[in-house]
Amino acid sequence: MRDLKAMRRKRNLMSIEGLAFKAFQAEAFLVALSPTAATIAMLISFLLWLICWKMDDDVHFRHFSFDKPLLVFVIISGLSVLVSPDKAFSFYNYYNLVGAYAITYIVAGQLVRTEERLRSILEAFAVSAAIVVLYGFYQFIFGIDISAMKWVDGNAFPELSKRIFSTWENPNILAGYLNEVICMVFAFFVTLEDKKAKWMTAGMILCLVACLAMTYARGACLAIAVVIGLYGLVKDRRILAGLFGVGFLMLLIDPMLAERLSSVFTQTDTSSEMRLALWESSVDMICDHPILGIGWGAYWMVYPEYDFYINDATVRIVHAHNMYLNYAVEVGVFGAAAFLWYFFGTMIQAFWKAPNSDNSSMLVGAFRLGIGLALLSVAFGGLTDDVLFNIPTSMLLWMLCGLGAAAREITPQKV
Structure with a gap:
């Protein structure tokens, strides 16, 4: 009984x-x-x-290599609430966001223990990404006027009146998401041996790149070009030819994209100038508050004290437009160091046994390579923006990190 x-x-x-x-x-x-x-x-x-x-x-409970720096980051971020100008707001923001990120990381790492489950998660990602891309194309084809929105300097780019954002809040955040998806699909493209499957993934990449181009997000476009270019230099020079071909085709089809990308290297628009000013102000904040920062989520509250560029109290700046500076500003240099240890450690570990390792199947190996490339795209994109201030973007990042840690423990299934 x-x-x-x-x-x-x-x-x-x-x-x-x-x-x-x-x-x-x-x-x-x-x-x-x-x-x-x-x-x-x-x-x-x-x-x-x-x-x-x-x-x-x-x-x-499974423990992973970078649980400790992650825990340090969570603790220091919590302590930063104590120095916030508005402790109630920072605490509310902290336990909602960091709590969600930590839970997502834990659940991903604990529940995905087999290749079959990893495949199911990838299928969910794929269907979701397809919806995002299709809706992005819909926006571009049927029109969405962003002239009244503050995503681009209308004076510097008067002809640019259409930037898609699909299901995300703005074009830059959509672009960051697309970069991660491109990296994942690209990893399968270079790993798959079946020609039909390769052509299918190549078609997916073209659709994703086209959608990325429609965002006109300069930093994201350059970031993905650098990631794919570096992979081509290290692994397969033929990838470079494909990269140049696709890039040339996109610029030929849309000259406005070329104008947007070239503006990165100048200060001809207020977007570029503003970023430089924000970074200078952020460095001053870090110098004044190096230990615990200014408080989790408190950038918009403290920035007016360091504002020498905008000089308009009605303009709300919620982040530093640089991932590295933003973490150092809000949680201090030690909190930022803990996050970067966790972030770059996960990335390096993902690359360590990518895809032809004897200890992983094709699916697991390609997935881990994709995780590494996706995090690398975030690392480069973080130089000019901080899309991680966005809740779903951060949830996705922590989910990928948890899945990356879990994938390292998955052994090939025996047929």
């Missing part, structure tokens, strides 16, 4: 664990489409996994 009850209990716990994974899969699908729905799915997944972890002796 006891054995029957134990079997029934075990079966119920396995069902709960399966539901937890389904909820996590829903989060992976929804993160690019509906942040609120993705957050709900995340909480359901975490609560169900927590039940299994507490009640099932066979469910053990």
Whole structure:
């Protein structure tokens, strides 16, 4: 009788664990489409996994290489709330955002333990990305006037009145997301041996690149070109020819894109000038608050004290437009160092055994290569922007990092 009850209990716990994974899969699908729905799915997944972890002796918490710097970052970020000009706001912002990021990382690392589950997550990502791209094309074809929005200097680019943002908040955030997806698909393109599959992934990359071009996000376009170019230099020079070919075609089709990209190297528009001014002000903030920073999420509150460029109290600047400076400003140099240790450590680890390693299957190897390239694109993109201030973008990053850690532990399935 006891054995029957134990079997029934075990079966119920396995069902709960399966539901937890389904909820996590829903989060992976929804993160690019509906942040609120993705957050709900995340909480359901975490609560169900927590039940299994507490009640099932066979469910053990897995520790990964960069859990410690991640924990240091979470603790220092929490302590930074104590020095914020508005502690209530920073605490609310901290436990909502950092809590969501940490939970997403934990659930990804604990629930994805097999190649089959990793494949299911990739399928959810793929369907979601397809919806984002299709909606982006819809916006571009049927028109979306952004002349009244502050995404581009109308004086410097008077002819640019259309920048897509699809399901994301603005074109720059969409571009950061597309870069990560391009990196993931590109990793499968260079890993797959089947010619038909290669052509399919090549078509996907072209659609993603076209959608990226429609954002006219200068930093993101240059960042993905550098990432793919570096891969070509290190691994396969033929990739460079493809990169130049696609780039030349895009610029030929849309001269405005060429004008936007060339403006990166000048200060002819207020967007470039503003970034330089923000960075100078951010450095001053770091020098004045090096230990715990100015407080989590407090950039918009403190910036007016260091503003020498905009001089308009009604303009709200929420981040430094540089990932590295923004973390150092808000949580101090030690908090920023902990995050970068976790971030770059995860990236290097993803590259360490990419894709032809004897210890990984093609799927796992390609996925890990994609994680490494995606994080590299974030690293380059972070030089000119900080898309991680956006909640779903950060959730996606921490999800990828958790999946990258989990993928390292997956062994090939025997046929």
